[in-house]
Amino acid sequence: MVWKIYLHLTMMLSLGLGSFFCGLVFFVVSFSGMSNVIEWELMTLNSVCVSFVMIFDWISMLFLCFVLLISSSVLYYSGSYMKGDANFDRFMYLVLMFVFSMGMMVLSPNLISILLGWDGLGLVSYALVIFYQNEKSANAGMLTILSNRIGDVAILLAIGLMVKLGSWNFIFSVYELSDKDWVLLKVLVMLAAMTKSAQMPFSAWLPAAMAAPTPVSALVHSSTLVTAGVYLMVRFSPALEDSSIQSVLLIVSCLTMFMAGLGANFEYDLKKIIALSTLSQLGVMLSILSLGYPDLSFVHLLSHALFKALLFMCAGVIIHSVSGYQDIRCMGCLVKFMPLSVSFMTVANLALCGFPFLSGFYSKDMILEVAFMSKINFISLILYVLATGLTVSYTFRLIFYSLSGSFNLSSLSNLEDGDKIMSNSMIVLSMSAVFMGAVLIWMLFPEPYMICLSGLMKNLVLMISILGASLGYLMNLMNVTCNMKSLSNYSSVTMGGSMWFLPFLSTKEVSKISLSGGAVMEKMVDKGWFEFMGPQGVYYSLSKLFFILSVLQVNGIKVFMKMFLIMVVILGFSLYV
Template sequence: MHMVSVVSLGVSSMLCGFIFLIKMSNGVVSIVEWELMTLNSLNVVFVLIFDWISMLFLCFVTLISGSVMYYSGSYMSGDKNFDRFMYLVLAFVLSMGFMVLSPNLISILLGWDGLGLVSYALVIFYQNEKSANAGMLTVLSNRVGDVAILLGIGLMMNLGSWNFFMWGGYIMDEDWMLLKFLVMLAAMTKSAQIPFSAWLPAAMAAPTPVSALVHSSTLVTAGVYLMIRFCPALEGSKIQGILLIMSCLTMFMAGLGANFEYDLKKIIALSTLSQLGVMLSILSLGYPDLSFFHLLSHALFKALLFMCAGVAIHSVSGYQDIRYMGCLIKFMPLTVSYMVVANMALCGFPFLAGFYSKDMILEVAFMSWINFVALILYILATGLTVSYTMRLIFYSLSGDYNLGSLSNVSDDKMMTNSMVFLGVSAVSMGSLLSWLLFPEPYMICLNVFMKSLVLLITGIGAFLGYMFNIMVITYTLKSLKYYKYVAMFGSMWFMPFLSTKKLSEVSLVNGVFSEKLMDKGWYEYLGGQGLYYAFSKMFTVLNVLQVNNLKVFMKMFIISVVIVMLVFI
């Protein structure tokens, strides 16, 4: 079962890559439709689109999924529910495939809801209270986006078709502002933008191979992919300004939170959140091709980073706190080498995969007409990304030896073998993709200061991230002096608290009030019980009339005559 799945995904990846090259070279788009039913003048159809975007993304999804499943063969080998895990991951990949190949808002819902359902099943895979709470937060947050998609389907009935791929350029702001807002809302919930960011770190309760898959190419990228497909409808729209400021705030908040976080998986999850903000911010500026480029390059090194983190967690007896690690470079050199490559690609180190996409995004953003707040958030988020990366490297890879005496720290052959292709891709795929996607170079005009600003921010962030943490490690807990600020920045501006405890308190109080006043009050009086009482009385009268008793009819006749006489006399 395990190896069959890996081989199948590998073959699928090669096939999708081959089709992508054909579609890219001849520019042909193939659309397959199955008509399910006709509703008045509307055709409800199941649509699949095969163009270079869908084929390239599907190639990456299947490639990373195959690597992750091979990796899971060692990581999950001791789990008694191993087969269940494999079926769930395959269902996850299948849902993402439906999502990628659908340009129709109805057929996209099949993959969209499938991702939400299977992600819930995977988050609660380890059956304990923490996983159950994280799963509930994940599924309820994503449910907001599902409702937005359903409302969008209702609105698009006016167009006579749900195929947004065809109608994108015709949807103007004046008539379709609500539809654009709903699609943006759906994308923001799936990609965990503010104020829906709390579920992304909570979803780390899932096994690490699932995290590698979810945070690289599947669940969280579904919202970005939907916005890339919907981008022609957003050109010149007021929605772009809202999306820009929300995504810039998200990447700043995630970068700040990662600098105060000690859970290894949550640090990497917050880095994903920051990069999703980068993708959506450049998309809101009108560059969907750059957003797609960063989506693909980010998928490679983020999957690699999670897989390296999984090996490290396995080795240190299951601890995820980076303060319990340290000096791993001496015990697992191969895994740490992959991890450093992935981290450097995340920072945009020259000539690695992340450099080509991230550097171009920042330069295009600096060249665009953006407001001063968005520019400052871009600069701060870039510096914070390098800062938390260097902090992670210092604490877990190159710092003091803090491992427990029972830790069996060494490279795992099966796990490291699964990282080979991703490691090579994290180094070389950025340049390859840039040649494929941008055969004609972008014209970027910046002065010397703005051109060197990215390099300057990166250097300052790296220096501060490394030096501050060397100075902090005096084991005197100086952060307790500024506990309020540390608690706020480290908890994503109290968003998990507001998304769970406060929200549930408000909803429960209002729920009890509405139940007493409405469900057991006026709704009963005017609804079920009231209607039952009224119909009972009415049927009693009808029953008497249907007996055909002469006395009844005589009484009715006399009453009718009296009423007529009173009216007309």
């Protein structure tokens, strides 16, 4: 009997069992109140121990449980989505390496071992973004990996600074890092998190990474690559308390979520709209973390991972059904042809908006109320309110164009919910997107938060959400008028819809400055002073010295006799005198 191995089934079962095991360990660790650390010493350098460390506490186990659960669903989904691809096996192994790198980072309380998973995420993400091997994918992959290299350099510099502590196990000394001595280390860690989580001004790579296959987008934008920066900041959060870094991180994250929400309302690419929504939610996570609530940020990270993975998987099913189109204007009226997928996508969209009693509601509503209650400046408050309204606006705009609007598809589109593998893989995540938010709140916050707000501030989120939904849906009913208005204000619309020119500044301008500056540096420094003071100068000096030595060696007897006669004459003259 010949057994045929299906990669998507095998990996789904393996990762699913791993998720179940991590969930059991999480419950054991949570109820016992203990954390287990495994340390393997690699080498010792001047009393500094270089070791490989793994930590098993409630944060790492819960996050790894969610990572493996989403990965198993995505890999099972990929078995149908990528089955016609010639490089299906390579894709599966790359995704498995991606999950392994994320696991390495999640389980590491040591900055050196974190770097292994951190660099692994960057390298494998580059391989996945360029998977389709065309010019667009190559450009997007280069932008992705070069943006992330800035964070890698920041981590390396932070490793060099932490030698002063005598250990790279930051989790044991993170409470002692005061601003007086360690502000540069905190800046480097914040810079690394900003690049990996695509905060301004490093936001351009996140929508560009949509060149990867849709299952990769579902994995990257939910629980792996982009959340690595948030997870690192959660681990470093005790060091940020009463720090000057908090105010900088708050402004950057608020600007990011406002910019992403504004750009999504002008975007027509289905995957890029969802990518910009990820960028907006990453800003929400980092903003509440900068206010001193890392637990809330972590809960929103987990609940967001579930409905965002579901949203990308629904988008993949829709793109397959409409013959590969990604423009939402080429869709419409999908609710009549794909009721199951549309139902899943509506649940994910409403969870993203913070609709009551879905998973996104419990974390997002509490984040907004805690932010309104905190001591934040007026600009941050306004950005919170505007970003919330824009989130609901682009969500209902997406619903109007793709799910409930007029039918704009070609007659060759095969619209049906016929693929059982894709549908079955979305069922688990849809159930989680409905119930898991409440479960997380019950488990992680056994004692309720005391939130004291006025009636106006309490109802502000509800009013802004209703206003955003009305604008997002009703304004697009008059799309012809809106398009004419947008043409009359072309410059402002272009700025709002292009992420404030960040893709342009991150590619053309940076390459122009680096190439012209590199040419000058090569001419004046590399081929100029470095050559004169370096290799060529040393060669010239040594050649002169070797010439003198060779003259002495070749004419040694003559020189010796001359020196001897000179010495005899001097000695005789001295004796005569």
